[in-house]
Amino acid sequence: xxxxxxxxxxxxxxxxxxxxxxxxxxxxxxxxxxxxxxxxxxxxxxxxxxxxxxxxxxxxxxxxxxxxxxxxxxxxxxxxxxxxxxxxxxxxxxxxxxxxxxxxxxxxxxxxxxxxxxxxxxxxxxxxxxxxxxxxxxxxxxxxxxxxxxxxxxxxxxxxxxxxxxxxxxxxxxxxxxxxxxxxxxxxxxxxxxxxxxxxxxxxxxxxxxxxxxxxxxxxxxxxxxxxxxxxxxxxxxxxxxxxxxxxxxxxxxxxxxxxxxxxxxxxxxxxxxxxxxxxxxxxxxxxxxxxxxxxxxxxxxxxxxxxxxxxxxxxxxxxxxxx
Ligand code: F6P
Numbered sequence: 001x002x003x004x005x006x007x008x009x010x011x012x013x014x015x016x017x018x019x020x021x022x023x024x025x026x027x028x029x030x031x032x033x034x035x036x037x038x039x040x041x042x043x044x045x046x047x048x049x050x051x052x053x054x055x056x057x058x059x060x061x062x063x064x065x066x067x068x069x070x071x072x073x074x075x076x077x078x079x080x081x082x083x084x085x086x087x088x089x090x091x092x093x094x095x096x097x098x099x100x101x102x103x104x105x106x107x108x109x110x111x112x113x114x115x116x117x118x119x120x121x122x123x124x125x126x127x128x129x130x131x132x133x134x135x136x137x138x139x140x141x142x143x144x145x146x147x148x149x150x151x152x153x154x155x156x157x158x159x160x161x162x163x164x165x166x167x168x169x170x171x172x173x174x175x176x177x178x179x180x181x182x183x184x185x186x187x188x189x190x191x192x193x194x195x196x197x198x199x200x201x202x203x204x205x206x207x208x209x210x211x212x213x214x215x216x217x218x219x220x221x222x223x224x225x226x227x228x229x230x231x232x233x234x235x236x237x238x239x240x241x242x243x244x245x246x247x248x249x250x251x252x253x254x255x256x257x258x259x260x261x262x263x264x265x266x267x268x269x270x271x272x273x274x275x276x277x278x279x280x281x282x283x284x285x286x287x288x289x290x291x292x293x294x295x296x297x298x299x300x301x302x303x304x305x306x307x308x309x310x311x312x313x314x315x316x317x318x319x320x321x322x323x324x
Contacts, residue, residue, distance in 0.1 A: 004027055012070045013143070028053060036052045064260055072104065100138070106304055130308075132308060139261070148181050166248070168251045170257075171224060179316065189205055191220070206238060271296055275298070
């Protein structure tokens with residue numbers, strides 16, 4: 001392998017730039033060429049490539065988003081699109097592909113690897129932390145800090161007005177952000193996709209805390225929480241049944257995906273980029289880099305896609321105890 005391509009794909013996350021930088025600089029360190037692909041798989045199909053060297057990635061370690069841009073490509077889901085992508089790689093004499101993204105991006109990489117036997121290595125970059133085979137994904141820590149920061153601010157106004165706030169955070173299928181930011185920000189209740197605690201239990205708990213003297217409260221709701229109701233419906237239900245509280249809803253949305261990456265994410269991204277290039281140089285392929293117990297490991301890409309990164313239910317219990 002003497003020429004490697006790198007791309008970012010799917011929803012962006014803070015620290016993706018640090019990962020690009022690490023892949024590019026590892027290539028420079030090992031004296032191999034590196035090519036950047038713009039807009040993920042779509043740019044691969046359209047041959048939107050740029051040659052990169054150690055200097056192309058200066059001043060980006062601190063930047064959110066991704067300098068290579070990102071996309072969710074429908075064309076790559078078709079065989080025809082993947083064929084075009086393969087031909088473009090061969091035409092540019094590229095021997096391996098590093099994909100920084102989430103499980104959708106890894107599924108694409110896995111299919112591509114199977115079809116054309118083209119070497120692919122995944123680096124997990126998503127704020128959701130929902131990838132099996134790694135304790136942490138790049139961007140998750142930054143997103144947690146962003147959410148905690150915002151909830152701290154909401155807490156100020158909630159307490160001034162004696163209000164009950166419902167804060168919706170990202171996580172369509174995964175409660176990592178809601179659970180951990182919820183604990184970190186001292187939320188009264190946390191609703192996640194993994195566990196349906198029921199609206200009656202929520203009402204009961206909020207009634208109890210009201211009776212125990214709490215004048216304001218914060219409930220964190222993951223986008224895809226398992227009650228099946230959206231945050232406004234949940235808030236309405238509580239407002240109707242607990243009229244002592246004035247209720248407000250706040251949706252955090254895409255601000256969770258932006259911002260300068262935390263030191264944790266920068267270090268994680270730097271370590272993962274080096275590992276990805278070293279795996280390729282060792283002749284390994286169809287793997288994802290993971291961080292397990294603070295060690296860089298290689299996980300079968302197929303496993304990373306198929307298995308589920310489970311939340312630690314013990315942490316739900318902590319939330320319960322903290323809201324006594
Ligand atoms: O996959 C990451 C994620 O942030 C999810 O938590 C969220 O549901 C989704 O992306 C939003 O995606 P989009 O940017 O396409 O609206």
